[in-house]
Each structure stands twice: as C-alpha cells, then as structure tokens.
Amino acid sequence: MFILDIDEIRELAFEIASKETENEFDLLKKTLQEKFGILLPNGLKTAAIEKFGDVASSPILYENVTNSIIRKKIEEGENNITIKNPKALYRIGVLGFLEPVNLNLTIEGNVGNFFGAFCNFYGTWTVKGHAENGLADKGYCGKFVIDGLATELVGQNNQSTSYSHGVDILVRKGCMERAMAQARGGNLVTFGAGFNSGIYMSDGILINLGDPGEQFGSGMVGGAIYTRQGTTTGKGAVIKKLDENDYVKIKNVLKIFEQELLIENLNDFSHTNTKLILTNIKHDEIDFKEFEKIIADKNTMQ
Incomplete structure (x- = not known):
C-alpha cells in the first residue's frame, strides 16, 4: 500500500x-x-x-x-494506492498506459474534471467524495465507485473496442446531464441521472435506480437504458417493456457492483422474481416491474 x-x-x-x-x-x-x-x-x-x-x-x-x-x-x-487531499484536483488518474495495469486506487476527497480519463486498468478506483465533469472520459477498462455525486458527462465516450469492454461505473448519489454520452460500451449504475443522459449512445448499458429522468436517449443508435416508468425520451429513442433477456442483462450489470450495493437476493433475480433489496441504502426494495427500457428507435434510423 x-x-x-x-x-x-x-x-x-x-x-x-x-x-x-x-x-x-x-x-x-x-x-x-x-x-x-x-x-x-x-x-x-x-x-x-x-x-x-x-x-x-x-x-x-x-x-x-x-x-x-x-x-x-x-x-x-x-x-494499491491511496490519494489524500485531492481538493478537486483536475485530471487525476490520467496515466496513459496502452495495456491494462493492475491498480486499486482510493481517493479520499473530491476529484475534479476528467478523473480517470483514458483509463485502462484492472481493479477498482473509489472516490470517497464527489466527481466533476467527464468522469472516466474515453475509458477503456476499469471499475469506478463514486460515493458521492457526479456532475456532467459520466462515462462519456465509454470505449468498447476489439480489445476493451469499456468501464463500469457506480455513482451512489446520482449524476447530472448527459451521463454515458456517446458511449460505445461499458456500464453505468446510478441513483439518478440528468437531462439528455444516454445521448448518442451506440452501445453499453445505463441503469438509473433513482427517479425518472428527462429526454433520455436522444440520438441513440444502440445500447440500452433501464429506468423507472415516467422517464421521457429524446428524439431517436423509444420506450419498450422489459423482456426476459433484459432481466438477464440487468442482473449481469448489477453483479459487477453486488458487493458495493449489498444486494441480498441478486442470484434469484429474474423476470419472475423482479424485486431486489439493496441493504446499503436502508433495505430499499426496488421492483423492476416499475422499470422500462429505452432503446434506439429504428424508425428514425431508416
């Protein structure tokens, strides 16, 4: 350490x-x-x-x-590295490694713009505070856990390529506008997402466990957004009901953060057993029957 x-x-x-x-x-x-x-x-x-x-x-x-x-x-x-007193310093974790490195990084405090941009690592980077714009911008590989809030453009340009999956991000207190903007892969789990989240997504998954959002998915050409009923969509996106395969996708993404969210019954989760209990937020029960899927509107792509 x-x-x-x-x-x-x-x-x-x-x-x-x-x-x-x-x-x-x-x-x-x-x-x-x-x-x-x-x-x-x-x-x-x-x-x-x-x-x-x-x-x-x-x-x-x-x-x-x-x-x-x-x-x-x-x-x-x-x-295993811990950074103390970042004081919202910009561009921490911009390391420039072409091949993934093994690193668990803990930040004790808030981080500024573009924390973890271009990241390429195996492990978990934890921010014990808030994150500003462009968290994990153009990230290739890695797992982020943000204990506080995140502002705009979380997971922007999330990179899924022939050699990368994209980054997996958990934001415990929600994020602001344009989360997963132009994402080409990766996953974001958040307790609230702002206006125009999922704009121009071409791949990846966004799971919003918070309140319904506004104008999600503008210009989508791929990927999926799972959010509570009542969310509105932007031009180019359409709302669908969850099917059996969607529950498998949601389960696989939440499995990445099972330890952080302390989910009691994730192994039993399915289209016939739609409720989850997240013990880290006072035994909050989430029923995915109240959720819907936002995907690209194929009619606007023709």
Missing part, C-alpha cells in the same frame, strides 16, 4: 517558492526527482506561469506530479 498526500506536495512547493523565486522550478524539479524518482517536463514551468501566474499555485503542477508518482509506483509493482 502506498499513500500519497497531495498536501505534502503543496507544502513542499510553497516552501521552495518562499525561499527561491528565480530558480524555483529547477529546485522543485530536483527535489521531486530525489524524493519520488519522477522527472517533471521542462515545459511545465512555462505552462504553469502562463495559465496561473506561478508554479507553486498551479493545478497543472499537482496533476502532473500526482500522475507521475502513480505511474512510477505502478511500474515498481505497487497495485
């Missing part, structure tokens, strides 16, 4: 900045290389100053340092 407290990096940067202004970046670069074995790119100095006025207060510095340390630890064989 490796623990990285980003506040320690912040303190180090500001301490150096308070003593040395002219060679601040060079000294910080040398110190981080000695302490963590990472090498900051020289262009980072110019980017930080141009966008934020100095190096020590620049989020660009901390996202680069954080991701460089994570990559370094993975290359050294570490597969």
